[in-house]
Amino acid sequence: MTLLSIEGLTGGYGGADILHGVDLRVEPGEIVVIIGPNGAGKSTLMKAAFGLVKIKEGAVLFEKRDITPLRPDQIVRQGISYVPQERNVFPSMSVEENLEMGAFIRTDDIRPQMERIYSFFPRLAERRTQIAGSMSGGERQMLAMGRALMLDPKLLLLDEPTAGLSPLFIDQTFERIQKINAAGIGILMVEQNAKQALAVCDRGYVLTMGRNRIDDTGANLLANKDVAEMFLGG
Amino acid sequence: MVTELLQLAIYGVVLGSILTLGAIGVSLIYGILRFAHFAHGDLMALGAYFSLSLVAGLGFPVWASAPFAIVGAALAAIAIDQTVYRHLRKSPPIILLISSFGIAIALRSVIQLVWGPRNQVYASGIQIPWRFEGLVIKPDHVWIVLGAVVLVAALHLFLTRTKMGKAMRAMSDNMDLALVSGIPSERVIMVTWAVGGGLAAVAGIFLGMDTRLHPVMGWSVLLPVFAAAILGGIGRPYGAIAGGMVIGLAMEMSTVVIDPTYKPAVAFALMVIMLVVRPQGLFKGNA
Ligand SMILES: Nc1ncnc2c1ncn2[C@@H]1O[C@H](COP(=O)(O)OP(=O)(O)O)[C@@H](O)[C@H]1O
Ligand SMILES: [Mg+2]
Numbered sequence: 001m002t003l004l005s006i007e008g009l010t011g012g013y014g015g016a017d018i019l020h021g022v023d024l025r026v027e028p029g030e031i032v033v034i035i036g037p038n039g040a041g042k043s044t045l046m047k048a049a050f051g052l053v054k055i056k057e058g059a060v061l062f063e064k065r066d067i068t069p070l071r072p073d074q075i076v077r078q079g080i081s082y083v084p085q086e087r088n089v090f091p092s093m094s095v096e097e098n099l100e101m102g103a104f105i106r107t108d109d110i111r112p113q114m115e116r117i118y119s120f121f122p123r124l125a126e127r128r129t130q131i132a133g134s135m136s137g138g139e140r141q142m143l144a145m146g147r148a149l150m151l152d153p154k155l156l157l158l159d160e161p162t163a164g165l166s167p168l169f170i171d172q173t174f175e176r177i178q179k180i181n182a183a184g185i186g187i188l189m190v191e192q193n194a195k196q197a198l199a200v201c202d203r204g205y206v207l208t209m210g211r212n213r214i215d216d217t218g219a220n221l222l223a224n225k226d227v228a229e230m231f232l233g234g
Numbered sequence: 235m236v237t238e239l240l241q242l243a244i245y246g247v248v249l250g251s252i253l254t255l256g257a258i259g260v261s262l263i264y265g266i267l268r269f270a271h272f273a274h275g276d277l278m279a280l281g282a283y284f285s286l287s288l289v290a291g292l293g294f295p296v297w298a299s300a301p302f303a304i305v306g307a308a309l310a311a312i313a314i315d316q317t318v319y320r321h322l323r324k325s326p327p328i329i330l331l332i333s334s335f336g337i338a339i340a341l342r343s344v345i346q347l348v349w350g351p352r353n354q355v356y357a358s359g360i361q362i363p364w365r366f367e368g369l370v371i372k373p374d375h376v377w378i379v380l381g382a383v384v385l386v387a388a389l390h391l392f393l394t395r396t397k398m399g400k401a402m403r404a405m406s407d408n409m410d411l412a413l414v415s416g417i418p419s420e421r422v423i424m425v426t427w428a429v430g431g432g433l434a435a436v437a438g439i440f441l442g443m444d445t446r447l448h449p450v451m452g453w454s455v456l457l458p459v460f461a462a463a464i465l466g467g468i469g470r471p472y473g474a475i476a477g478g479m480v481i482g483l484a485m486e487m488s489t490v491v492i493d494p495t496y497k498p499a500v501a502f503a504l505m506v507i508m509l510v511v512r513p514q515g516l517f518k519g520n521a
Binding site for chain 2: 050052071072073076077082085088089090091092093094097100101104105147151232
């Protein structure tokens with residue numbers, strides 16, 4: 001069963017439409033990447049999938065269920081977690097509290113999951129009581145991902161998870177994303193590091209001006225001349 | 235002179251305790267709903283009058299009436315939010331501020347209608363004060379300060395140890411992220427009003443104990459309450475504690491050099507200076 005299916009999505013923030021009939025799908029176990037120039041509407045598409053954008057036409061289906069009319073807190077309960085591009089931690093709260101907030105809707109014991117996150121991100125384990133706002137960009141990105149994983153989602157949305165990171169952290173992040181995916185979690189991510197992202201993904205979408213431009217497998221997109229010219233530095 | 239200053243410092247701490255309890259609510263509400271709640275002073279007055287009904291009507295001691303007043307003011311705050319502010323969640327803050335101004339006037343009229351326009355007190359007769367080395371301390375002053383300390387400690391435990399308290403901090407930290415984390419915002423908002431309203435009731439009762447009850451008592455104390463919240467960095471409840479103390483002390487100590495009728499002007503001046511020099515409050519902010 002298709003995990004996520006976005007069909008003919010049109011909408012925006014109330015003014016002019018940003019998205020114009022975008023289609024996209026994520027199958028179970030896939031890593032799907034969205035690339036495109038700045039302002040193409042990549043983040044808007046992510047937000048639209050999460051009920052944060054006014055949708056005029058089209059639908060978002062999760063496991064065949066129409067989630068278009070749901071609020072973010074209802075969408076989380078379906079098994080989707082989202083890491084926004086910016087402001088993706090609670091800055092005045094500790095690492096531990098951030099993770100706890102990620103699991104707010106859980107009523108069972110969250111400690112086992114928290115320990116799993118800590119063993120996956122040992123850096124966070126060392127900083128349990130540190131205030132998120134005082135951590136480095138790379139650590140914050142880990143925390144943001146850890147927070148989203150607290151619900152053990154079926155699908156993880158990542159908006160530019162490597163933005164602003166050093167090359168070493170970027171490699172680590174891609175490795176981690178592959179590991180998360182290997183555990184059976186579908187990944188939909190927006191990425192600026194197109195070359196690396198396309199190398200690890202199953203399929204990719206090129207979005208320009210709120211429209212689908214090219215959809216193909218990661219390997220084919222890497223080999224595509226237009227894509228190379230636009231995003232891979234020639 | 236030293237005795238006089240110490241005496242004023244005592245009054246300052248008492249006033250500071252009252253302002254703190256009001257300012258914490260203003261700060262919590264601002265942190266989560268992003269608007270300055272102008273009806274907060276009148277909510278304090280409402281709580282004070284709830285207590286008065288039990289004290290004067292049923293012969294309750296003031297302390298025993300407080301829990302009822304807390305619940306009453308918390309429910310009133312939730313009811314106002316659900317009937318008025320809730321419909322304005324997506325409106326600009328100025329619209330909410332103006333509505334809260336309207337609510338303030340409405341509350342004051344209700345108070346005047348139900349309890350009458352004259353001055354009233356919880357207990358007639360003079361309390362026998364304690365005297366040490368020329369200092370005068372009334373038992374009520376001790377209760378007010380102790381009460382504020384206990385409530386602030388309880389609030390601290392709530393904000394740092396309970397899931398709901400942490401969710402309140404999370405929402406005030408990053409509303410969008412709180413929503414996408416699945417935090418039920420409307421439930422948290424309701425709890426925020428309950429906490430803010432409950433603390434306002436206690437602040438009102440303490441103000442009534444310290445001075446007297448009057449329908450405009452809340453409105454007159456709104457300015458110092460806001461000054462305290464802003465001094466502490468509005469939206470940060472812990473700052474409100476320091477802000478309340480600084481404003482309370484400044485207002486009382488200023489009477490050494492200027493006429494006591496200018497006490498609110500002192501609060502106002504401090505607030506304006508703060509807004510100009512350090513709008514983020516005394517402490518480093520993250521906003
Ligand atoms: N909160 C918002 N309100 C109004 N317009 C927005 C908002 N966020 C983004 N936009 C606009 O939507 C367009 C697409 O932005 P975005 O989806 O962030 O692009 P991308 O992530 O591809 O760089 C841009 O023109 C941007 O100015
Ligand atoms: Mg973006």
